Amino acid sequence: MKNVVGKPVKRVEDPRLIQGKATYVDDLSLPGMLHAAVVRSPHAHARITAIRTEAAKALPGVKAVLTGADVNPHVTMVSSPDVMPGQKSPKHTVLAQDRVYYVGHAVAVVVATDRTIARDALDLVEVDYDALPAVTEMEKAIEKGSPLTHPELGTNVAYTWDLQGGDAAAGFKAADRVLRVRMRHPRVIPMPIEPRGCVTSWQAGDESLTMWTSTQIPHLIRMLLPKLIGVPEHKLRIVAPEVGGGFGAKLNLYPEELICCHLTRRLGLPVKWIESRRENAATTIHGRDQIGDYEIAVKKDGTLLAIKSRTLADLGSYLQMGTPAIPTLTGLMLPGCYKLRGVDIKVTGVHTHKMATDAYRGAGRPEATFTIERIMDIVAAELELDPIEVRVHNYVKSTEFPFKSVGGVTYDSGDYAGTLKKAMTLAGWEKLHKDRDAARRDGKLCGVGLSTYVEICSFGPSSMMSAGGWEWGSVRVEMSGQATVITGATPHGQGQETSFAQIAADRLGIDMADVTVLRGDTSVAPYGRDTYGSRATAIGGTAILMCADKIIAKAKILAAHLLKSTPKQLEFKGGRFFVRGKTAKALTWKELASEAYNARHLPKGFEPGLEASSFFEPPNCTFPFGTHIAAVEIDRDTGEVQITKYVAVDDCGNRINPLLVEGKIQGGIAHSIGQALTERTVYGEDGQLVTGEFMDYALPRASDIPAYVMGMTVTPSPSNPMGVKGVGEAGTIGAAPAIANAVVDALSTLGVRHLDMPFTPERVWRAIHDTASRPVVGNESKKGVKK
Amino acid sequence: MKITVRVNGTSTEREVEPRLLLVQFLREVCGLTGTHVGCETSLCGACTVLVDGQAVKSCTMLAVQADGADVTTIEGLAKNGDLHPVQQGFWECHGLQCGFCTPGMIMAGVQLLDRNARPSREDICRGLDGNLCRCTGYSHIIDAIAHAARSRKP
Numbered sequence: 001m002k003n004v005v006g007k008p009v010k011r012v013e014d015p016r017l018i019q020g021k022a023t024y025v026d027d028l029s030l031p032g033m034l035h036a037a038v039v040r041s042p043h044a045h046a047r048i049t050a051i052r053t054e055a056a057k058a059l060p061g062v063k064a065v066l067t068g069a070d071v072n073p074h075v076t077m078v079s080s081p082d083v084m085p086g087q088k089s090p091k092h093t094v095l096a097q098d099r100v101y102y103v104g105h106a107v108a109v110v111v112a113t114d115r116t117i118a119r120d121a122l123d124l125v126e127v128d129y130d131a132l133p134a135v136t137e138m139e140k141a142i143e144k145g146s147p148l149t150h151p152e153l154g155t156n157v158a159y160t161w162d163l164q165g166g167d168a169a170a171g172f173k174a175a176d177r178v179l180r181v182r183m184r185h186p187r188v189i190p191m192p193i194e195p196r197g198c199v200t201s202w203q204a205g206d207e208s209l210t211m212w213t214s215t216q217i218p219h220l221i222r223m224l225l226p227k228l229i230g231v232p233e234h235k236l237r238i239v240a241p242e243v244g245g246g247f248g249a250k251l252n253l254y255p256e257e258l259i260c261c262h263l264t265r266r267l268g269l270p271v272k273w274i275e276s277r278r279e280n281a282a283t284t285i286h287g288r289d290q291i292g293d294y295e296i297a298v299k300k301d302g303t304l305l306a307i308k309s310r311t312l313a314d315l316g317s318y319l320q321m322g323t324p325a326i327p328t329l330t331g332l333m334l335p336g337c338y339k340l341r342g343v344d345i346k347v348t349g350v351h352t353h354k355m356a357t358d359a360y361r362g363a364g365r366p367e368a369t370f371t372i373e374r375i376m377d378i379v380a381a382e383l384e385l386d387p388i389e390v391r392v393h394n395y396v397k398s399t400e401f402p403f404k405s406v407g408g409v410t411y412d413s414g415d416y417a418g419t420l421k422k423a424m425t426l427a428g429w430e431k432l433h434k435d436r437d438a439a440r441r442d443g444k445l446c447g448v449g450l451s452t453y454v455e456i457c458s459f460g461p462s463s464m465m466s467a468g469g470w471e472w473g474s475v476r477v478e479m480s481g482q483a484t485v486i487t488g489a490t491p492h493g494q495g496q497e498t499s500f501a502q503i504a505a506d507r508l509g510i511d512m513a514d515v516t517v518l519r520g521d522t523s524v525a526p527y528g529r530d531t532y533g534s535r536a537t538a539i540g541g542t543a544i545l546m547c548a549d550k551i552i553a554k555a556k557i558l559a560a561h562l563l564k565s566t567p568k569q570l571e572f573k574g575g576r577f578f579v580r581g582k583t584a585k586a587l588t589w590k591e592l593a594s595e596a597y598n599a600r601h602l603p604k605g606f607e608p609g610l611e612a613s614s615f616f617e618p619p620n621c622t623f624p625f626g627t628h629i630a631a632v633e634i635d636r637d638t639g640e641v642q643i644t645k646y647v648a649v650d651d652c653g654n655r656i657n658p659l660l661v662e663g664k665i666q667g668g669i670a671h672s673i674g675q676a677l678t679e680r681t682v683y684g685e686d687g688q689l690v691t692g693e694f695m696d697y698a699l700p701r702a703s704d705i706p707a708y709v710m711g712m713t714v715t716p717s718p719s720n721p722m723g724v725k726g727v728g729e730a731g732t733i734g735a736a737p738a739i740a741n742a743v744v745d746a747l748s749t750l751g752v753r754h755l756d757m758p759f760t761p762e763r764v765w766r767a768i769h770d771t772a773s774r775p776v777v778g779n780e781s782k783k784g785v786k787k
Numbered sequence: 788m789k790i791t792v793r794v795n796g797t798s799t800e801r802e803v804e805p806r807l808l809l810v811q812f813l814r815e816v817c818g819l820t821g822t823h824v825g826c827e828t829s830l831c832g833a834c835t836v837l838v839d840g841q842a843v844k845s846c847t848m849l850a851v852q853a854d855g856a857d858v859t860t861i862e863g864l865a866k867n868g869d870l871h872p873v874q875q876g877f878w879e880c881h882g883l884q885c886g887f888c889t890p891g892m893i894m895a896g897v898q899l900l901d902r903n904a905r906p907s908r909e910d911i912c913r914g915l916d917g918n919l920c921r922c923t924g925y926s927h928i929i930d931a932i933a934h935a936a937r938s939r940k941p
Contacts, residue, residue, distance in 0.1 A: 010878055017886030018874040018893060020821015020861035027820035116806070193825045193833055193921050194887040244823070244887030245921050277826040493885030493922050663881045663927055670924030694830035694919065702925040703912040731924075 001512045002574075004502040008659035009512065011498045022242040025197040025214045030270040033199070034063055036260060037118035039108040039125045040279070041100035044134035044353040044687020045147060048098050048107065048127060056110055056124035061117035064267060065125060067108045068095035075262045076228045078253040080319035081466045083328075084159035084349070090150040092318040094255040094262075100129070101149050102317040102353055103689050104282030106255055111263055111271060134353035134687035138291060138312040141352045149317045149351040158315055158349040159324060163331045166342030166406035168297075171306025174341070175297035179382055180778030183374060184756040185367040187289035187314065187681040188674070189697055190360045194244020195275035196284055198257050200264040208235040209264065213257055216246040216492055218520060219528035220467065221253050228253075229261045240520040243492030247671070248359035249284050250492070251532040252320050281692040286681060287360020289314035290327060290367050298379050302390040307375070308344040309334060315349045316356035322363075323356050324349050329364025329456070332407045336372035337416040337454050337625065338394040340406050353687045359532065361671050362732045365455045373451040373737035374754065377744065381753065382779045387741075388424070391452055392417055402620075402718070409456060411623045412717045412725075415651065416452055419713050423450070423627035423649040426711045432631055432645065440749060445634040445768075446644075447748070449741025453734040454625040457534035457726040458719065460618030469618055471535070472527035473543030475504055476611035477551055479597045481590030482514040485547075488528020489540030490520045494664070494728065496536050499656045500544050503722070507548035509575030510589060527615070534624070534726030537656060542720045543616040550612035558596055559587050561603040622717045622725040626650035628669075628738040634746050639765030641677055641743055648734065649711040653725035658712075661727050666708060668731020674700040675732075676739040680758050753777040790854035794819065795863025803850050809843070810834045812850035813860055821861040821890050825919070832918030835891035836860045842898035844917070861890035864897065872935040873897050882931030884922030892918050896932045905936060 001009065016022045053065040072093045082089060096107045108125050112118035133147040140146055141156040149156055172178065198213035209231050215221060218238035226233045243250065256273050263271045275284070292311040298304055313327035331345040376394075380387040396403045398415040405411060432448050439446040460469030472488035485504045489496060497517040505512040518524050529535075556567040559577035563570070563585065571580050578586035592610065595601055599608040631645035648665055655661045678698040682690040691697040716723025736757065743759050744752060752767050754775045766773040791800045794817050801816055813819045813836065822845060825833035829844035836845045837859040864871040873896040876882065883889040892915065899906060899914035906914065911932050912925075920928060 011881065013886070014878045014883060017883055017889055018861075018870070018877050019865055020819065020890050022886055023820070024823070024887065026824070027814075116804075191921060192885070192887075193831055193919060194823070194885070195825070242887075243885065244825075245885040247921065277828065277831075495884065659881045663884060663923055666924035666926045667884060667922045668924070671921075673924075693828055694826050695828065699919050699921065700925075701912075701919065702915040702929060703909075705912075705925045705929075707908065708926055 003506060004512050005506045005656055009498060009502060009657055011495050012501060013495060013497050024194060024242045024244055025199060025212050026274050028199050028212055030199065030201055033270040033272055034111045034113060034267060035115040035118045036263060036271050036273040037110050037122050038106045038256060039110065039122050039127065041096065041103060041105040041107055043100055043129050043131050044103050045132040046100050046129035047132060048096060048100065049130055050128040051108060052126040053108065056121040059117065059121050059124060061113045062110060062121045063113065064111040065108060065121065068093060068097045071095050071259060071262055072097065075258045077255060077258065078224055078228060078321055080321055080323050083325050084161050087159040087324060088153045090153060090318050094258045102355055103687055104279065104355065109259055111267065136352050136354055136683045136685065136687050138314045138350045138352060141350050149353055156351045158351055161328055161347040163343065163345040163408065165408050166340060168306040168308060168342030168344035171341035172297040175305050175782055176300040177298050177383065177782065178780050179296040179298065179378060181378055181754055182293050182775060183371060185288045185290040185370060186757050188287045188360060188679050189281050189681055190247045190249035190284065190287060191280065191697065191699060192245030192247055192249055195277060195280040196250065196254065197274035198260050199270060199272045200260040201270040202264040202268065204268060208237065209261060210237045210239065211257065211261060212239045212241055214243050214250060215240050216250045216490055216532055217530040218490055218522050219488060219530050222522045223467065224253055225261065228258055237523045240490050240492065246492045247361045248287065248363055248532065251359050252285060277694065278692050281697060282355060282689050285320050285358035285360065286316065286355050287357060288367060289357050290330065292371060294371060294375065296375050296379065298383065300383065302379060302383055302385045302393050304338050304340055304379065304394045306340055306342045307334060311347050313347055313349050314352055314354065314357060316354045317351060318356050320356045320358045322358045326357065326359055326364045330367040332409055333365050333368035333456055334372060335405045335407045336369060337396060337452050338372065339396055343406050354683055361668065362729045365729065366733050366736060369451065369453045369455065369733050370737045370740065373453070374740060377741045378754065378777055381748065382777065391420065410620060411454060412620055412719050413715050414454060414623060414625050415713060415715050416625060419625060419627040419649045419651055420452055422711050422713055423629050423647050426649065426709050427629040427645065427647040436631065445636055445746045446632065447742040447746025448631045449738050449745050450627060450629045451734055451737035451741060452627045454623050455730060455733045456621050456623055457729060458538035458618060458622040459533050459535060460539065460621060462617060468529050470615045471529055471540040471543045472613065472615050473540060473547055474611065474613035475544060475547035475551055477589055477593050479593050481588060481593050483508055483510060485515055485517045485544055486525045487517060487519045487540050487544060488525045489536035490528060490530040491536060492531065494531065494536060495660045496540065499537060499660060500541060502656055503541050503544050504548055507545055508589065534728035538622050538720050538724045538726045539616055539618050541656065541724065542722060543614045545721060546614035546616055547612040550614065551610050555592050555610060557603060558592055558606060562587060562595060562601065618719055620719045622653065622719045624650065624652045624725040624727060624730045626730060626734050628734040630738040630742040632739065632742040632746055634764060636768060639761035639768060641759050641764060643706040643739065646706040647709045648731065649713065650727065650730050651713045651715050652727040652730060653717040654714060654723040656724060662710060664727045665710065665731040668729060669735040670700055670705060671732045672735030673704060673739065676736045676757050677759055678704060680760060788851050790851055792853050792856060792858055794858045795860060805849065805851055807850040808846055809848040809850050809853050810845035813845060819860050819862050823887055823890060825887065831888065832895060833888050833891040835894040835918065837894060837898065842895055861893060864893065871897065872939045873900065873932065875938065876931035876935035880927050880931040880934050882923065882928045888918060888920045892920060892928055896935065899932060900936055900939065904939065
């Protein structure tokens with residue numbers, strides 16, 4: 001297939017995946033491989049007074065039982081960069097020392113010849129705990145006298161972060177009305193269907209270590225490991241084989257990976273560790289979990305002037321790599337698609353006795369979009385204006401890009417009114433409301449809601465990152481004329497083996513079937529910054545494009561030499577090089593590659609070979625946007641919410657493979673439907689994770705998903721030459737507020753003005769039947785008199 | 788205990804621990820790692836295989852319970868290099884992303900079409916309620932099974 005960019009090409013990854021021929025971490029087996037299992041704390045907070053390992057060690061097949069005292073001196077836990085001024089970071093070790101501070105905290109590790117023996121041995125490790133009081137709610141955690149997650153810090157407050165953008169005070173001064181609302185952004189559990197896991201192997205002969213791990217970030221792990229385990233970088237090989245979903249949960253380095261690196265060195269044999277589902281729920285990062293108090297300054301005509309935001313962010317009991325930074329993304333993107341005079345944002349990061357939060361699909365942006373899009377509907381409702389008019393009135397206009405938002409970032413390109421218009425057309429906005437009104441007359445609870453989102457992704461330039469915003473790639477035209485593409489991005493379901501082959505094939509003018517894409521192994525792709533934040537195609541894809549251009553330029557020199565011409569006289573078209581006007585005498589890639597590698601007729605000073613590598617350093621982030629519209633019907637008797645219509649119009653710039661884009665958006669929306677309707681993370685007051693299995697933590701199922709109507713607009717990004725924006729998180733960011741606005745619209749006939757997610761039947765039923773349970777929306781005139 | 792299980796047409800006789808799960812037997816004894824374990828509680832469906840033609844969560848069935856049975860796993864679906872219509876549907880319709888739930892989804896889809904050759908969208912959703920996918924949002928999976936239904940000879 002040729003000319004494939006922009007076409008819905010089937011994935012090249014799929015044949016192995018649909019036939020059971022792929023290799024995930026748990027499918028690996030090495031000679032002599034041992035199996036590790038982790039003893040975990042059943043308490044949210046306790047002092048460890050004794051650990052007795054003798055009985056476990058005596059079990060036939062058990063090779064080692066190690067505690068913090070054995071392992072911690074040799075391995076350091078990865079730390080979060082101290083990104084916040086005055087940040088207080090607790091010291092966290094790979095195994096607990098004398099205290100545990102969340103349920104699932106690793107206390108000891110058992111290694112055995114067989115996975116079942118290792119698990120049997122867990123029950124034989126006796127740990128004496130003195131239970132201590134725990135705190136699981138942020139608001140209680142900041143009260144005086146609260147149990148402390150880390151007594152040595154003297155407080156549960158990890159940091160406060162301020163963002164003053166524009167002139168919020170002037171906005172409040174000019175306001176006709178000030179609205180007040182509190183919103184909770186509930187904690188969610190990422191739950192990739194493949195849990196985490198790793199296999200580590202120490203090669204004593206050359207003192208090198210290989211780790212296969214279910215991760216999004218093999219390159220970042222390789223960069224971080226030397227300091228943590230004492231093996232130098234050039235002796236480390238990290239492989240992310242087939243990875244069964246990440247969603248941010250595998251954008252981290254976890255204690256178990258570090259422990260297994262130590263175990264293989266210590267025991268001299270390969271070691272495998274595979275997480276159970278319950279461990280995945282309790283000890284892999286969680287997402288969201290903020291409580292925000294928002295004040296909104298508006299004019300009577302719906303002009304949005306300023307937002308004051310005071311949020312608490314639950315960081316959990318310790319910091320994983322990105323924990324403290326995530327809530328700041330909420331601040332950056334709080335202005336959404338709108339022009340404001342200013343924002344006044346203060347985020348307080350709080351420790352509780354729960355699992356750490358970190359980047360989960362959207363990472364801080366879903367909270368921002370939820371807030372601003374609920375605010376727009378609240379403004380419309382309180383001022384009795386049309387929610388569409390309020391939005392359009394305040395939009396950044398398509399002629400105003402690049403646009404510096406009061407959040408401090410520069411939006412690359414956009415046409416917010418364009419996606420809105422398209423979505424309204426696809427949804428049949430007028431008819432949707434007529435149908436809603438007719439249903440209401442029949443006594444039904446029906447609502448229509450929309451959200452218009454803009455998000456930030458493909459982060460860069462490197463100056464805004466803690467470890468580089470670039471991506472690396474390499475292209476090699478082989479002697480056969482076929483091409484091998486290597487990317488430092490690490491797709492784990494996104495399909496870049498296909499989309500990068502499309503990019504390279506088109507640029508080189510060869511058949512896509514003649515391109516192979518390699519990824520996910522630091523010994524194959526020496527440099528990379530991996531896959532997260534919807535960055536792989538915008539940044540990694542561009543690096544591939546740059547490589548292809550370098551090779552074409554080099555091949556032109558060789559072709560000119562062989563055709564007895566000059567590179568300036570040469571044309572390259574359809575994978576053939578020829579002197580302008582003389583197409584009959586053209587050289588193919590195969591002919592040129594053969595000359596380039598045989599190296600017997602090269603121009604003077606010409607290096608043999610046809611390969612190139614490139615780092616693409618993005619000049620700016622990208623800002624995908626779109627409009628989502630949802631219609632819902634609520635069962636008055638059960639409180640159950642059903643989505644009756646769903647329209648998504650997304651603009652992610654140019655689309656390399658529209659089929660893959662559609663899949664990403666639909667998958668993203670499903671995460672949001674889960675967050676909005678079914679998923680609820682419950683910690684008991686004692687800090688027990690009550691929703692630690694799929695039985696209790698309700699991922700959406702096929703029957704929870706509406707038939708989507710999907711549309712698009714295309715506004716290329718100027719941040720990269722392909723004009724792509726990234727689409728991994730857009731659906732998740734756009735969907736929840738549309739559903740929330742529809743649910744509140746449906747309940748508005750009963751006087752409901754706001755409701756927090758998740759809209760489980762119980763919560764909705766209570767909102768219908770118990771007016772006291774409903775959140776309040778404050779609405780004051782400028783003089784402070786209550787309306 | 789000694790058991791004999793016919794897996795994808797090949798009989799395997801083996802002495803196994805009574806507690807060995809069918810999925811462990813398939814993965815560790817037969818070396819068929821296409822069947823995945825996602826939850827160990829029969830809730831996610833990644834381990835779905837066919838036992839005597841019935842879709843079963845192999846993470847909560849003991850290997851000894853499969854003694855004498857005929858098991859089909861994802862590896863046994865394609866015949867002579869030709870993909871099963873459900874596999875083809877998943878490929879055509881982009882019914883997978885990370886691929887981890889896919890073998891179980893496909894096996895559930897095979898069962899679904901065996902029971903109902905012309906399922907509605909609702910029938911497909913109901914038929915997949917025992918299988919979780921976190922990547923696709925199901926929409927393309929539903930398309931994939933509908934595609935397979937259309938392409939199967941009546």
